[in-house]
Amino acid sequence: TDEDGVSKGLKIKGNIQIGEVPASTFNLKRSIMLLASGNKPSGEFTFDGVEDTWEGDYIGANDATLVLALKNGATWTGAKESNGNLDLTIETNGTWKNTSDNATTVTTLSGEGGFVEMSEAENADITVNKYSGSTTFLYNNAYGKDVASEDLIKGGDVTIVAVDTTNAANSNVTLRTNSIGTSDKDEVKRVLNALAQKLAYTGYDKAPSSLTGV
Secondary structure, three states, X not given: OOOOOOOOOOEEEOEEEEOOOOOOOOOHHHEEEEEOOOOOOEEEEEEEOOOOEEEOXXXXXXXOXXXXXXXXXXXXXXXXXXOOEXXXXXXXXXXXXXXXXXXXXXXXXXXXXXXXXXXXXXXXXXXXXXXEEEEEEEEOEOOOOOXXXXXXXOOOOEEEOOEOHHHHHHOEEEEEEOOOOOOOHHHHHHHHHHHHOOEEEOOOOOOOOOOEEO
């Protein structure tokens, strides 16, 4: 809080490490926390409000779990740089700004008006093992009439493996990209088609009506 007693929010700069991780595997010099080492270690953080920010990576042991909530404009700028589990909730303009250059697996993602800013790295795919709610994935583009369709949208793919059946009726995913600066209908269609190719729902055969794409 400041001198008037007004909260300045929760601000964390540095990695969050959960469980025992070999020092040679990741850069642990920036790790600021070692939580709950032992059998199936876990940690839980809730960032609530626009003043709440975390700048750093999640580094977890294979059997570790980070339960992370971003609410009401809170922001996480960083990456999941490990095989640990990540149970992520993003609500009401909360935002995850993914900075990874590599593929990421999210154990669960529950959204309610939240955002994921995709890394521009080509291999930075995000796979969600179980999804529910509503989330918007934000992509930058490299629009130009001479740019091949497969190169128009920067960043990796989003793959939804399964949808939580308890909230299936209200589950949807939105993909959005920045303006391309033209009203040419054919070019707009080309960009939107390229954007749509970034989303896959591999659980469609088992539950075809469980997820809506926008």
